[in-house]
Amino acid sequence: xxxxxxxxxxxxxxxxxxxxxxxxxxxxxxxxxxxxxxxxxxxxxxxxxxxxxxxxxxxxxxxxxxxxxxxxxxxxxxxxxxxxxxxxxxxxxxxxxxxxxxxxxxxxxxxxxxxxxxxxxxxxxxxxxxxxxxxxxxxxxxxxxxxxxxxxxxxxxxxxxxxxxxxxxxxxxxxxxxxxxxxxxxxxxxxxxxxxxxxxxxxxxxxxxxxxxxxxxxxxxxxxxxxxxxxxxxxxxxxxxxxxxxxxxxxx
Amino acid sequence: xxxxxxxxxxxxxxxxxxxxxxxxxxxxxxxxxxxxxxxxxxxxxxxxxxxxxxxxxxxxxxxxxxxxxxxxxxxxxxxxxxxxxxxxxxxxxxxxxxxxxxxxxxxxxxxxxxxxxxxxxxxxxxxxxxxxxxxxxxxxxxxxxxxxxxxxxxxxxxxx
Numbered sequence: 001x002x003x004x005x006x007x008x009x010x011x012x013x014x015x016x017x018x019x020x021x022x023x024x025x026x027x028x029x030x031x032x033x034x035x036x037x038x039x040x041x042x043x044x045x046x047x048x049x050x051x052x053x054x055x056x057x058x059x060x061x062x063x064x065x066x067x068x069x070x071x072x073x074x075x076x077x078x079x080x081x082x083x084x085x086x087x088x089x090x091x092x093x094x095x096x097x098x099x100x101x102x103x104x105x106x107x108x109x110x111x112x113x114x115x116x117x118x119x120x121x122x123x124x125x126x127x128x129x130x131x132x133x134x135x136x137x138x139x140x141x142x143x144x145x146x147x148x149x150x151x152x153x154x155x156x157x158x159x160x161x162x163x164x165x166x167x168x169x170x171x172x173x174x175x176x177x178x179x180x181x182x183x184x185x186x187x188x189x190x191x192x193x194x195x196x197x198x199x200x201x202x203x204x205x206x207x208x209x210x211x212x213x214x215x216x217x218x219x220x221x222x223x224x225x226x227x228x229x230x231x232x233x234x235x236x237x238x239x240x241x242x243x244x245x246x247x248x249x250x251x252x
Numbered sequence: 253x254x255x256x257x258x259x260x261x262x263x264x265x266x267x268x269x270x271x272x273x274x275x276x277x278x279x280x281x282x283x284x285x286x287x288x289x290x291x292x293x294x295x296x297x298x299x300x301x302x303x304x305x306x307x308x309x310x311x312x313x314x315x316x317x318x319x320x321x322x323x324x325x326x327x328x329x330x331x332x333x334x335x336x337x338x339x340x341x342x343x344x345x346x347x348x349x350x351x352x353x354x355x356x357x358x359x360x361x362x363x364x365x366x367x368x369x370x371x372x373x374x375x376x377x378x379x380x381x382x383x384x385x386x387x388x389x390x391x392x393x394x395x396x397x398x399x400x401x402x403x404x405x406x407x408x409x410x411x412x
Binding site for chain 1: 297300301302303328329330331364384385386387388389390391395409411412
């Protein structure tokens with residue numbers, strides 16, 4: 001049996017990625033470059049927020065004391081969110097939306113494929129359900145990487161620019177935090193470090209097919225897993241939390 | 253396990269986004285039984301974020317309420333829902349409503365990757381159809397168009 005605090009921390013490190021990326025995608029509602037991608041982005045947002053709800057409901061149950069999934073989603077401070085920096089990067093243009101999605105989807109699927117064997121039944125169930133959804137997301141983002149990369153000169157340059165910008169945020173995905181260690185020992189969590197090789201291989205395959213290249217990076221950005229975020233996170237959270245902060249306990 | 257005495261009430265509850273399809277035909281009701289004079293129902297989501305689930309829960313409670321029965325509804329995630337759980341009658345109602353029913357996984361993959369034209373148009377029956385968008389009006393559907401009658405239609409994606 002794992003220490004409860006650590007288990008909660010571990011769940012945040014997975015769930016917060018889905019929340020923040022889901023929030024980013026839902027901001028595109030009505031702003032997608034065309035109707036189909038608009039619908040796709042909001043559909044993926046829905047899947048991610050659905051997964052987030054399952055994780056947070058579980059956390060709320062672990063915490064007890066009448067905590068709800070909404071408290072967890074809306075009422076934490078910035079440093080209490082443990083998502084990776086990658087998912088909080090802004091949707092500068094459509095290339096960034098697709099680049100961010102692709103770089104996260106590949107990791108997300110690898111993670112869930114392992115997490116489905118977790119000894120924690122709830123996490124295993126959420127992962128099993130999520131795999132079906134995330135494989136579809138990955139198919140969507142991979143298709144777009146190829147379409148943009150192998151498209152016109154403008155689309156190629158724009159998606160390459162996004163990949164160059166986002167790639168330095170990927171290394172953090174594989175960092176193992178103190179809470180993760182206990183989760184791994186108890187066979188509840190996944191050792192993210194072991195996913196790196198498959199990740200780089202899977203990303204490279206699509207990137208090459210898309211006639212793109214991965215940048216040579218010497219410096220990788222990290223911090224989100226410790227709660228140290230980029231400046232974008234503050235703006236994102238103020239949008240996300242505004243209603244609950246302004247009208248505490250409001251309900252739809 | 254679904255208690256036989258409860259089936260008729262549950263069959264009267266439909267998916268709010270596909271009103272012709274009862275939640276029983278949808279295969280989302282995992283169990284329904286009597287417990288100390290109350291009814292306990294468990295349902296499973298089609299997709300994690302399906303917004304219809306909360307409404308279904310409320311609709312189930314309301315349906316039992318009408319019979320003066322108190323019902324508790326809870327959500328289970330495991331085993332994960334698959335399109336195989338849609339009944340034969342459910343598939344027929346989907347088609348009649350204008351939604352193409354899910355193919356088997358292999359065929360589904362070919363259809364969604366655009367390799368093969370096999371999704372049948374629910375309007376005119378032609379298989380000369382093409383995918384317009386991987387994602388449709390709800391998480392469980394993709395958008396297709398018939399090249400014969402030119403009507404756009406939803407295809408219920410296979411989930412396995």
